[in-house]
Amino acid sequence: MALEGDFGEVPKALRPVLETAQRKTEEAKALAAELLTVARLEGKALTPKVKSVSVAEAVREALARARPRAEIVKANVQMEPGDDVTVLADEALVGKILDNLLNNALTYADRPPTIRVGASREGEQVAVSVADDGIGISPQDQGRIFARFARGTDPLVAEKPGNGLGLYLSRGLAEQIGGSLQLRSSHPGKGSTFVLRLPAVAS
Numbered sequence: 001m002a003l004e005g006d007f008g009e010v011p012k013a014l015r016p017v018l019e020t021a022q023r024k025t026e027e028a029k030a031l032a033a034e035l036l037t038v039a040r041l042e043g044k045a046l047t048p049k050v051k052s053v054s055v056a057e058a059v060r061e062a063l064a065r066a067r068p069r070a071e072i073v074k075a076n077v078q079m080e081p082g083d084d085v086t087v088l089a090d091e092a093l094v095g096k097i098l099d100n101l102l103n104n105a106l107t108y109a110d111r112p113p114t115i116r117v118g119a120s121r122e123g124e125q126v127a128v129s130v131a132d133d134g135i136g137i138s139p140q141d142q143g144r145i146f147a148r149f150a151r152g153t154d155p156l157v158a159e160k161p162g163n164g165l166g167l168y169l170s171r172g173l174a175e176q177i178g179g180s181l182q183l184r185s186s187h188p189g190k191g192s193t194f195v196l197r198l199p200a201v202a203s
Contacts, residue, residue, distance in 0.1 A: 046093075046173075046176055048089075048090035048093060048176055048177050049090050049091075049092070050088055050089060050090055050177060050178075051088070051089075051090075051091065052086050052087075052088060052201050053086065053087050053088070053089045053090075053091045053094055054085075054086055055085045055086065055087055055119045055126055055128060055198075056079075056082075056084065056085075056119070058091065058094050058095060058098060059079055059098065059117050059119065059128070060079065061095060062095055062098035062099055062102060062117075063077060063079060063102070063117065065095075065099060066099070066102040066103070066106065069103075069106050070106060070115075073106055073109065073112060073113065074112035075105075075106055075109075075112055075113045075114070075115055076112070076113070076114040076115070077102075077114075077115045077117070078114070078115065078116045078117070079117050079118075080116050080117065080118035081118075082118045082119040082120050083119060083120050083121045083126075085119055085120070085121050085126045085200060086126075086200070086201040087126045087179075087198040087199060087200055087201060088177075088178070088198070088199045088200075088201055089177045089178075089179065089198050089199070090176075090177050093173045093176065093177055094177070094196075094198070096169075096170070096173060097170045097173055097174055097181065097196055098117075098128070098130070098196075100166040100167070100169065100170045101130040101170065101194050101196070102115065102117075102130065103166065104166060104167070105130060105132035105134060105192075108132075108134045108135045108152075108192075109132065109133075109134035109135060110134070110135055113132050113133055113134050113191075114132070114133050115130065115131070115132045116129075116130075116131045116132075117129065117130050117131075118131075121200060122197070123200075124199065124200055125179075125197045125198065125199060125200055126197065126198050126199075126200045127195050127196070127197050128195070128196040128197075128198070129184065129193055129194070129195050129196075130193070130194050130196075131191065131192070131193040131194075132191045132192060132193075133190065133191040134191050134192065135154065135188070135189070135191075136186050136187050136188040136189055136190050136191050136192055137152060137154075137183070137186040137188070137192055138152065138153065138154050138188050140153065141153055141154070142183060142186060145167050145183065146167050146168055146171045146181075147168060148165065148168045149165065149168070150167070150168065154188070167181075170196075174196055174197075174198070177198065178198070178199050179196060179197050179198040179199065180196075180197045181194065181195070181196050181197075182194070182195050182197075
């Protein structure tokens with residue numbers, strides 16, 4: 001495309017304009033995709049393909065997808081040692097939820113973030129946690145973060161790109177496959193921890 005020089009060398013003065021246009025285009029495509037998924041979810045048109053899913057493999061694949069962006073923001077992303085667990089879920093939907101949680105952790109940071117992803121067996125469920133040391137969520141916003149189109153009121157949050165659909169969609173997808181998504185803890189300036197719980201495969 002234009003930035004890659006498909007139409008000749010791009011003048012230096014035009015590069016910021018083209019980069020902004022490209023970013024806006026990608027954001028619009030992402031919004032359209034999320035709105036489509038929301039419409040299918042709310043219209044009960046999603047049919048999950050439930051099977052045994054390795055949590056470790058799902059996390060590794062999500063981290064691989066997040067790696068290019070993590071390198072840009074110089075994030076330290078760690079997959080913590082945990083139980084070798086398997087869940088009953090839709091692999092693609094689990095991936096989408098993890099993608100959204102990692103994207104939030106990479107976005108809502110005011111310095112190169114440290115992100116830790118872990119998993120453990122909790123009775124008949126598996127808990128997958130995504131923790132960061134970013135901006136955090138103010139107490140007044142914590143009760144509404146899973147609402148449709150909800151954005152944080154903190155100025156540091158408001159200036160970040162986003163459409164307020166990621167957590168709303170992720171919680172809906174988790175519930176669609178018999179799980180849940182919760183904010184375990186968050187403190188302004190110290191980061192947040194989200195926990196995705198999914199049905200464990202009987203051992």
